[in-house]
Amino acid sequence: MAEKKRDRKPHNTQTIHTKRVNKKPQSKDLTTLREKAEKKLKEQTKRLDTLSKQDVERLVHELGTHQIELEMQNEELRMAQENLEVSRSRYSELYDFAPVGYFTFDTDGLLQEVNLTGAHLLGIDRRMLINKPFSVFIADAESRNIFHAHLVEVLRKQIRQTCEIRLKSKTGPVFYAQLQSIAVDDCKGNIIGCRTTVIDITERKQADEALRRSEEKFSKVFRCSPERMAITTLKEGRYVDVNEEFLHFSGFSREEVIGRTSQELKVWIDPSERDEVVKRLCEKGEVNNYETRFRNKDGEIRTVLWSAEVIDYGGEQLILALTRDITERKQAEEALQMEMTSLKYRLLTDQLLHEEAFSSIVTRSKQMRAIFQYVEVIAMSNQHVLITGETGVGKELIAKAIHTVSGRNGDFIAVNVAGLDDMMFSDTLFGHRKGAYTGADQSREGLIARASGGTLFLDEISDLHESSQVKLLRLLQERTYYPLGSDVPQETDARIVVATNQNIQDLISQGRFRKDLYYRLWAYQIRIPPLRERKEDIPLLLYYFLDEAATSLKKKRPTPTPELMQLLTIYDFPGNIRELRAMIYDALAHHESGNLTMESFREFIKMDEVGVSSIHPSPGDGDALVRIFGHFPNLKEVEEFIIVEALERANRNQGTAALLLGMTRQALNRRLHRSPELQKYFML
Numbered sequence: 001m002a003e004k005k006r007d008r009k010p011h012n013t014q015t016i017h018t019k020r021v022n023k024k025p026q027s028k029d030l031t032t033l034r035e036k037a038e039k040k041l042k043e044q045t046k047r048l049d050t051l052s053k054q055d056v057e058r059l060v061h062e063l064g065t066h067q068i069e070l071e072m073q074n075e076e077l078r079m080a081q082e083n084l085e086v087s088r089s090r091y092s093e094l095y096d097f098a099p100v101g102y103f104t105f106d107t108d109g110l111l112q113e114v115n116l117t118g119a120h121l122l123g124i125d126r127r128m129l130i131n132k133p134f135s136v137f138i139a140d141a142e143s144r145n146i147f148h149a150h151l152v153e154v155l156r157k158q159i160r161q162t163c164e165i166r167l168k169s170k171t172g173p174v175f176y177a178q179l180q181s182i183a184v185d186d187c188k189g190n191i192i193g194c195r196t197t198v199i200d201i202t203e204r205k206q207a208d209e210a211l212r213r214s215e216e217k218f219s220k221v222f223r224c225s226p227e228r229m230a231i232t233t234l235k236e237g238r239y240v241d242v243n244e245e246f247l248h249f250s251g252f253s254r255e256e257v258i259g260r261t262s263q264e265l266k267v268w269i270d271p272s273e274r275d276e277v278v279k280r281l282c283e284k285g286e287v288n289n290y291e292t293r294f295r296n297k298d299g300e301i302r303t304v305l306w307s308a309e310v311i312d313y314g315g316e317q318l319i320l321a322l323t324r325d326i327t328e329r330k331q332a333e334e335a336l337q338m339e340m341t342s343l344k345y346r347l348l349t350d351q352l353l354h355e356e357a358f359s360s361i362v363t364r365s366k367q368m369r370a371i372f373q374y375v376e377v378i379a380m381s382n383q384h385v386l387i388t389g390e391t392g393v394g395k396e397l398i399a400k401a402i403h404t405v406s407g408r409n410g411d412f413i414a415v416n417v418a419g420l421d422d423m424m425f426s427d428t429l430f431g432h433r434k435g436a437y438t439g440a441d442q443s444r445e446g447l448i449a450r451a452s453g454g455t456l457f458l459d460e461i462s463d464l465h466e467s468s469q470v471k472l473l474r475l476l477q478e479r480t481y482y483p484l485g486s487d488v489p490q491e492t493d494a495r496i497v498v499a500t501n502q503n504i505q506d507l508i509s510q511g512r513f514r515k516d517l518y519y520r521l522w523a524y525q526i527r528i529p530p531l532r533e534r535k536e537d538i539p540l541l542l543y544y545f546l547d548e549a550a551t552s553l554k555k556k557r558p559t560p561t562p563e564l565m566q567l568l569t570i571y572d573f574p575g576n577i578r579e580l581r582a583m584i585y586d587a588l589a590h591h592e593s594g595n596l597t598m599e600s601f602r603e604f605i606k607m608d609e610v611g612v613s614s615i616h617p618s619p620g621d622g623d624a625l626v627r628i629f630g631h632f633p634n635l636k637e638v639e640e641f642i643i644v645e646a647l648e649r650a651n652r653n654q655g656t657a658a659l660l661l662g663m664t665r666q667a668l669n670r671r672l673h674r675s676p677e678l679q680k681y682f683m684l
Contacts, residue, residue: 102118104195109147110132111133114130121177137167146165154183155183162179175200177199177200177201179196179198180196181197182195225243228243228322229243231320234310234318234319237262239258242254256297269292285310287309289306290306292304308320308321308322352373352376354376354404357375358372360397363534365534368537375405378524380405382495384520385523386521386524387525388499388525388527391578393528408455410452412455413447413456417460418459420465420468423437425464429475430482431448431449431484432446433485436484437485440484448481448492452492454494455495455497456496459498461499462504466512469514473514475496476517498521538580539565541580542568542584553589555591558594558596560595561596564597567650586600587600598656605659643668
């Protein structure tokens, strides 16, 4: 505690500008003073003998008064001395425990005085700092040079100077300090050094550095953002800064934009809209997805979503705005609305405006006609189309119809991508440059280039390799591609139509097809029904393919029997139209003369493929038979039931029923003749 009290007193009384007043004079000085007083008293006593009684009384009164005055002055002096001591103590505490370090340097930079805070900053007892060079506490050469220049400047100009350097503490890490110094002189006006305050500004420097990094990050994001961004003043809308995307979108140069207002550039179609937006910003601090229209330098009007927030920069309120162009989306929405209206009209009126575009598709199915009407509605759009359906239903014919109705000037290019690896896919679609790979002796354009201005049809898209799916997704999104061996992107305006015979949702759940690619293809989707769902087309297709095959094989077209027609209508056709066509060509190739009968199709239509009944009881399941007959049947009852079921399915045609039962017509006829219950079918 005693040490602490001593530390509170400055070592150099010159720094305090107050001289100590001794409470008790030295003994030699007191003796001399007393002798002078006694001598003077004797002289005054001699004069008293000459005074009258009244003068003596007056003199005594004055002496008494002076004595009282002297005692009062002594009391005031004592109180002043006490107040001075209190002030000195308070000053010493303020000096030592100030929140900043106080240092006194001589002209050579040696420490002459330091308070406790300053000593704590340097991590050393202040008694060990006196006459120590301050430079030993400076962390690096650069900071030492700054301090030396600072000291010289303070002593030369004799005005307050400030600098920032890095100091090292004996007990702690290096820290940043701010020094503020002013020169001091002696009583004769000679400069003898300087007084300096030292403040630890490490936290401030860290905050400044964090702010700088944040501003750099913001600047980088601002400059490199793919969105159109701008900073304007709140009130006037004067542009402070914009990024490159904004300039590209607006068509203005940076010099044309910075410093000018949005109204001067006339980018707002309706200037009152900006006033409304600013009002919202002032109320809420931000605005999100405000739909408006934007005019660029060329006068083109674009529909945008405008989002903004108020930011404070250097005490000034600014608007940070982001503009997202949704012109194409709005146009697509409007086109979709028109398409829906057109589709509704076509469905209600059952009209087709381009009958010739569907002439290659043989059908009288209402389902197919509805698809044709939908094709007419979507054909004029640039959006991609996904066609689904089982193998052999005619997906490519629908794709050709879309191209025909669209009126595109380019070609219709079709490619089956099943079995193509990534390299072959890229080479086939995008082409290559000379030297792209071994054997690439010359450049070749891909199918996407050949389909420019037209339609590219990709069949069996579900079999595409994963890496190829990524490339296709980029093509669909950006409408750009890279030929093999080239790093220069090529643009395309070809419309992409894809098809698959698989369930893409199942493939997505299995991880075999990209979900984002599916959503990109999902703008328009067409499902073509299988032939078993439009059996009304079978007779029409039968005669169409008979004519086609007869012409191709140079034969006379035979006439199909009713039994054959009946058989085809109950067959499921897993290969759909392609299977029916192959059946007819094969049957006609083997046919020699007469009518075309079922015998010609036996190799294609197996008995187990047709089936007799939808009831398939498990072995030992007698309940199923009981449910049918009401009791457990005997063999005769079961035989009669199966024959009747086959005849009903064959529309009572005995030839077709015999085929279903796996027997000859004659064998069926004998069973009909033998059973009284089946006699009614015998005469058919």
